[in-house]
Amino acid sequence: MYYDYKTISEMTNLKEFRFNEGSQLPNFSLSETAITSRFKQLSNLQRNATSNHIYDNDDYLSDLLKVLKIKTLVVGVGGAGNNTVSRLQEMGLVGTETLNINTDAHDLYYSNAKKKLLIGKDQCNGTGSGNNPLIGSKAAEEDADRLNKILNADVVFLTCGLGGGTGTGAAPIIAREAKKNNSLVVSFCSIPFRSEGNQRRLRAKLGLKKLAKYSDSIIPIPNDNLLQLIPKAPILTCFKVMDEVLVRSIREIVTLMNNCGLINIDFADVKKILERTGNYPSGLIGITETLGNEHDIIHKSKLAIHNPLLKPNTNEVDRCLISVSSNHKLSLSNVDKIVSTISNEVPQNAKIKFGANMDPNLDTKIRIMVLGKGPISPYVRSAVNAADDIPFQ
Ligand SMILES: Nc1nc2c(ncn2[C@@H]2O[C@H](COP(=O)(O)OP(=O)(O)OP(=O)(O)O)[C@@H](O)[C@H]2O)c(=O)[nH]1
Numbered sequence: 001m002y003y004d005y006k007t008i009s010e011m012t013n014l015k016e017f018r019f020n021e022g023s024q025l026p027n028f029s030l031s032e033t034a035i036t037s038r039f040k041q042l043s044n045l046q047r048n049a050t051s052n053h054i055y056d057n058d059d060y061l062s063d064l065l066k067v068l069k070i071k072t073l074v075v076g077v078g079g080a081g082n083n084t085v086s087r088l089q090e091m092g093l094v095g096t097e098t099l100n101i102n103t104d105a106h107d108l109y110y111s112n113a114k115k116k117l118l119i120g121k122d123q124c125n126g127t128g129s130g131n132n133p134l135i136g137s138k139a140a141e142e143d144a145d146r147l148n149k150i151l152n153a154d155v156v157f158l159t160c161g162l163g164g165g166t167g168t169g170a171a172p173i174i175a176r177e178a179k180k181n182n183s184l185v186v187s188f189c190s191i192p193f194r195s196e197g198n199q200r201r202l203r204a205k206l207g208l209k210k211l212a213k214y215s216d217s218i219i220p221i222p223n224d225n226l227l228q229l230i231p232k233a234p235i236l237t238c239f240k241v242m243d244e245v246l247v248r249s250i251r252e253i254v255t256l257m258n259n260c261g262l263i264n265i266d267f268a269d270v271k272k273i274l275e276r277t278g279n280y281p282s283g284l285i286g287i288t289e290t291l292g293n294e295h296d297i298i299h300k301s302k303l304a305i306h307n308p309l310l311k312p313n314t315n316e317v318d319r320c321l322i323s324v325s326s327n328h329k330l331s332l333s334n335v336d337k338i339v340s341t342i343s344n345e346v347p348q349n350a351k352i353k354f355g356a357n358m359d360p361n362l363d364t365k366i367r368i369m370v371l372g373k374g375p376i377s378p379y380v381r382s383a384v385n386a387a388d389d390i391p392f393q
């Protein structure tokens, strides 16, 4: 049985394989399966196909790349999540799909995402959850089948503000449906200000527990940490700054994934950092920029790993990916300074990998991004340890 290389890209469109004998594999959909299974299916075929060939030719490889391109989806849930995704969309993020999900038709209409989904039409009639996470979760359950069909990317980034009804109640169910499709789920969520009251904080904790169950990595950003950095700012300004932090974090990881394979970092490296291994999902991200004098490089490298918004316990880092971006003049000695400074801030046996990315838009500015595995946010730890199955009320 031989397989014709040229038909791979056709297959992604036709969603079926053609063999030279004319036989077909029915219901075989390459574009709707996770990357590992796509690769396995292709390599099985290749084994058949290459029984007469030793080398793989470029036509075959180029077609293969199209099939294996990593699919990412950024999903904003509820008002705060929709704001973050709208901002990402406005910044013109390329190479990813965006999806906003809400129970509130008004918020959803005025948001900006490539795709939108109004959940819980029976539960909420498009008027929101009324601050009730139980309604938010029922709304998502009502549309679980639709969610499952849509959430078919290799990596799903979820973002929401915890403490309200929709984000808190629906995000865990959205994460669950993505996990059913074997997606890697990376959640970014804000924890409400203390001043928003205990009830909101308790709701956020329950939501975080449920979200943690279905997330590979989770990056909770406590709004109060922001308040410590800009204490005099009005709450609305704080929300705007928080939106910007979330947007920048998601944008950098998506860009890193799109650039995978260029210089030293590939998807397998990113996956090792983001995929879950223990009882608690961990997560660390830090992004800083420097103009490149030695003192500032050291300061900004430390700031990236000790991100003051997350306050991670860097002693818990067991794996770390450092991505350095600048224009083509980026020097190896500057990259080395950044990598060695960050290495000194984490345990000696932590596995560290770095990569460089040429971005002419940065000019001589150097952008440092650190992605870490290991540090578990105290919020996540305490939420996961909270009594089991406390229902939303
Ligand atoms: N970053 C950011 N956070 C926000 C914003 N608005 C609210 N929040 C935070 O997110 C939490 C949830 O608020 P929303 O996202 O508006 O709530 P929701 O998920 O839409 O839930 P309901 O409207 O109650 O159905 C709040 O308690 C705030 O802490 C915003 O514009 N940006």
Ligand SMILES: [Mg+2]
Residues within 6 Å of the ligand: 078, 079, 104, 107, 128, 164, 166
């Ligand atoms: Mg809302």
